[in-house]
Amino acid sequence: MDLALEGTIDISREIAYRDRAIVVLLAGAGVRGAELFRDPRDDDRNGVTWGDIDLENHSLEVFGKSRQYERVGLPSAAQDALQRYRRIADPPIDDWPIFPTNHAPSKYAAYRDAVEEDPDADVAIDDALRSAQVPPPALTKAGGRSVMKRLTKEASINLENGEYLKPHGARRALGAELYEKGHSELAQSALRHKSIETTHESYSDIQAKDVADGIDEVRE
Template sequence: MTGTSLSRAIGEYLSSIEAGNYRTNANSALRQWQQWLERKRSVSQLDDVKVIDCRRYARHLKRRVREGELKSSTAHTYYAYVRAFLGFCEADELITTNPAAVSRAQAELPENTADANRQFWSERDRKAILAFMDKRVERALDGEGISRERAYRDRALVRLLALSGVRGAEVFRAPADDKRPGITWEDVDIEGGAVRVFGKSREYEHAQLPKKAADALERYHRVFDPPTPRFPVFPTDHAPSKYRAVREQLDGDYSERRIETLLDENDIDDVIREHEIVIPAISTRGARNLMKRLCEGAGLDIDGEYLKPHGARRGLGHQLYSEGHAELAQSALRHASIATTHESYSNIRASETADRVDDVLDES
């Protein structure tokens, strides 16, 4: 097929992407690339994109990194969006080859200096935040600080992150992705030690649920007593979202006037419980903000930051891998292959190799 405009091809590609966050980010990156092409070489047709254009775009990104406008990792991400888009076009037979995948084009990319050792929860920090959550529950039971429900919810949330290897977007609501509304109580199998999540693969998977995480969820469930199994495990505290859910779900059964009277005369949480209203789950951003507040309360300062949700997954894998349990780490993190696990923790393998080399050299 010839004569396809860049705008049309990009639109078709974006419509094929299911993940909302990826689609949003890809749209931004591809539209910037499209504007750059039109400005530099007046390219508006897909067929007119050549290897030299991709090579020069990579060089453009490298220049922006050198001038401090971009991080090297961001430049590689922008180029990856272009490469993925053109790969889609090749698969759809809109072009014969992917010009962005040619080595001489990619050779102009800046060196990727991103730190492979991104934040992860160390064993010490993990124990510290878990101990803090236990004390927080004890204070709530003594009538100090927050409510029992909140204390049990937050402890269950932290234990799930710390011990199960789940990703934040798998258990919390991702606003840009309709298929990620957050886990509900229907997804949790406490006795079976598993939680059903919508994985990175865009398929449903079962994440492992260790006993300490399962116990925290079971106690939280007992205290909270959700009105329906369809209720989110970690519901939002955002009042407008609660009121909107009530109005939307009672619409059709009650008149607008009756609904407003119901809301005026009753506590919103009582209305939700009595009418089994399913409110939204806490968002990924909300979970990050919660972790920030919890770390402040616990007095944890992680290089000026806080324990981020995804760092819990990395920390779990790091400990399992470093203690010689590579296959267990693969299973816990649900990596498709052991090669992915080895690559993720290549720094540990390098350290172990260095130790073995030292041993050999010391013996010689």
Template sequence: MTATVTAAIDEYLDSVESGNSAAVARSALREWANWLAAKRDVTALDDVAVIDCRRYARHLKRRTRDDDLKASTANTYYAYVRAFLGFCEADELIERNPAAVSRAQSQLPEDPGDADRQFWSEHDRNAILRFMDRRVERALDGETDVSRERAYRDRALVRLLALSGVRGAEVFRDPADDRRDGVTWEDVDVDGGAIRVFGKSREYEYAQLPQRAAEALERYRTVAEPPTPEFPVFPTDHAPSKYSAAREQLGEQGYDDHRVEQILDANPIDEVVQEYEVVVPAISTRGARGLMERLCDQAGLDIDGEYLKPHGARRGLGHQLYSEGHAELAQSALRHASISTTHESYSNIRASETAERVDDVLDE
């Protein structure tokens, strides 16, 4: 009987020593198995081909471009798959390891390290936050063509990124990952200062929600009046997606196709969403990056020819906390599993501090 991918993974994991590495491997391999089934329609182990591994490598590369993964992490995830399939080859479950073939591995992202990866400096963070406040004031005074709701939404989005340490893929929709559909209002706990996100660990976690971010979210919620707690905090602006969601959910509510079209023809889509409690999709990670690019352009912010990217906010927050001597706070804010991860992420700061101390000693 042909072994399934998931059964073989379980057997492989039983052979791996327990610990944090095994836990990460388990998460990565199960995510890969789900991707194989959903995107490649492959569930049997001996059906896994070189082209599937090549496509998976390309999928990982795409996630690095979307700032969902570091290049180093993408290569690590692929290495787990390669090691697993190597185990299967050694156990004679498959004839060869398709992940070890060069044309599959050639699609992996290059790992240049973190030296050139963007982070929001304190100056740039404050500049974009001030701009968002002014934008809300101008919308309230009718001095811009941006609606009041949009201005409040965008300010809440920027404050959440800038101050909470969340990853973009944790709060926005990732079209390549069915489980990442964006945070909803029921995930937001303003009083508790926390927001529930689907973390990098592929488990739900609570990220810290500082007062300024919580305040922006609460004011935005008051203006937006989401029709249901399941509504995304940052809904898409894509009209076809709204109409598609409305047609599907109105049908589920018992309206026939003719009546659905009557409703949609007679009312603006946003009114239909509100009145019939339609849950539209969240803005995508790509859409959020496009929004940040437009906002930086409007604010006159240019960061070495780039805009403030969503994941750079997380790095910037950690950088400031760590550089000011709050390593444990940085670990907590960024939800690193161990302080060693935090130290590794900001090793450049430690090296700089060490250099200064060495200089002091040598100059004595």
């Protein structure tokens, strides 16, 4: 986001704030990409909307891996990123997706489905959707991955085999940070694992290292 605001990279201010919100939700709140974005193959996954946010209770409602709606805790950094982004995005209704698609044909299709006619040729599709209070489709999972690929490149982060910072990797990094600092139960809650055993299994590599380090300390 800082690169965009400095003019180092050529993206809009709104996109810059959007990208920051995506990264903070993935890396700071442990939200899954499938919970943030739309899945064209799953009618129940339409992407999060502004109405899903409850800043008073520091939470975001998502359609979880359990296929039930779940509440995700929003740390202060996530709250701040969403509030800043909302001021720029200025959603007209609560049903507006937090991360709308930039795919113009999808926007036109949404307008036609809701209004049953084409928008005025002299009106931009984004303005037409806002005027009619018709939410555009949310960014897809593939679109979210494209954002992460671009951000990885812009930040000059070089990973093995040409990989990029994937949404799941950001979530896993949060859990690893909490687990390494001895907060396994907090990691379980943040990642919404059903049991602490699942959390221990997910970070068995860290657990094994801690055991090895403990043995070395005792033998010194």
